[in-house]
Amino acid sequence: MNEFEFIDNLTNFLDIKDKNVLVGFGDDCAVIKCGNKNLLFTNDCLIEDVHFIKSKISPEDLGWKLVSVNVSDIVSSGGYPRWANITVALSNKDIDYLKYVYKGIRKALDFYKFSLVGGNTSKSDRIFLDMFLVGETDRYILRTGAKTGDFVYISGELGLSRAGLELLLMDKKSYEDFELELIKYHTKPLARIDLVEIIRDNASSCIDVSDGLVGDLNHISQKSKKMIILEEEELPIHKLLKLYCEKYNKNPLDYILYGGEDYQLAFTSKNNLKDCIKIGYVKEGEGVYLKSNGEFKRLKGCGFSHL
């Protein structure tokens, strides 16, 4: 199942007649006009044995992560999070576990500064956590706005979360310190709320890197109907990822281009920005390409194909 095709198919025939709905399905957030404000709607869930394994993440980190993955969508749309509802489904045996999940949720609410206002609980064999988050912005940023001549930026180094996930799944008896740090990037991601104003004031398009840089930039490319060129020598390699790739004989580029769940932002802007990392540019055309030693390779969802 391709999540994106699947949603597209089912939502294409849901036509929206409400003029207050400025943006519907297909972006990080829907945008609703409410008086003179733009509200941003998003939702994201964490399901046991699909998105997390109970023995591999602390309940506090799980609560933190649930909040962060939702905040990330609001931030990538140029907004601040405001109000959330939560659905929690679990079995009686997990009630004590849930207390610690809520501890993590509370810490994240304090950090990102917004309110959980409503919720619903249900029984379920497996833990299911679903959050709906509403944010607010003066200027919303979509995937559709990349312009020819824009630069492509990322908000930080990528690939750490995937390395962390691989380490977790190795089930090692003991981990080196740098490995524990990488695992933390996976279990306790940080949404880049510090960059809301930079995104809101500068970005022509933006997406949060949840599925991997190439997959996510392909969304911007498709929605903006532009070509995106990444310059290999500009792609930053985090020192922890470097250590990981040396130890386990991996290619960092695979992690940077295809690793998911980093929750950094990838965006386009015509401006020169110091706080983010310039990794490429936007041209007329279509697709995402990697420029490497003067050659261009087209990058698809999960591999290389030549231009």
Add this chain to the structure above:
Amino acid sequence: MNEFEFIDNLTNFLDIKDKNVLVGFGDDCAVIKCGNKNLLFTNDCLIEDVHFIKSKISPEDLGWKLVSVNVSDIVSSGGYPRWANITVALSNKDIDYLKYVYKGIRKALDFYKFSLVGGNTSKSDRIFLDMFLVGETDRYILRTGAKTGDFVYISGELGLSRAGLELLLMDKKSYEDFELELIKYHTKPLARIDLVEIIRDNASSCIDVSDGLVGDLNHISQKSKKMIILEEEELPIHKLLKLYCEKYNKNPLDYILYGGEDYQLAFTSKNNLKDCIKIGYVKEGEGVYLKSNGEFKRLKGCGFSHL
């Protein structure tokens, strides 16, 4: 696990500092001030083998029901539904099934006149459908506002959904026509959107009857700190419920007082209203009582106890 105690415990320590949050946890909807509007936030989910059994409900009815149970919370708060997000988790084998669920969702969106604006899909062994719905109202109605001297109303006859559920679970090879009608009350409930203005303009408190009349009125009683008296002779028995109880030797009162998922409204008002059914009144004190042949019996969640 008692859903209400459980949520209370976990949310008590989530203090809300945002002045735009007029009402947080603990009512049918949270209420958010947005400019000069009151937004109503609610969410409700349907989980396979918890809330529904695939072989017992058509996917179209399931989609309709998901929408209706959410709309019902908005209506009971005196508002109209406006915008919703949906989370869908399912396995690949259920994708075709989901198409029909969406057909039911679309019919319900057309009927209740609001827009699905965003969504998220995920894998899961069991089907999980979660809706987050935002409504709007000029005057929001809570569980807290019942006043001494108010009348108690219901918007229609109760107990039909429970009779329908019992019939479904009987797994009969064939059903009589009246039985099929009862089953439909369970599988395709109707949220009383036709009553929004009556509720908004007249109700001092309101709740939708999802857990059963007694359980739900106990919420109003507790939150309003008032006693609620129901008069047995005023409780209407629907002709289908009468047929059911005669055939299966059941007591209709059990169904009316304790049957859930009818999605009728129970509310209090000082006004004489013709469109709803007056079934009792509000006094100083606490608890929900049934007045029957001059005697008062206290009604708790799931049984009788004498005054």
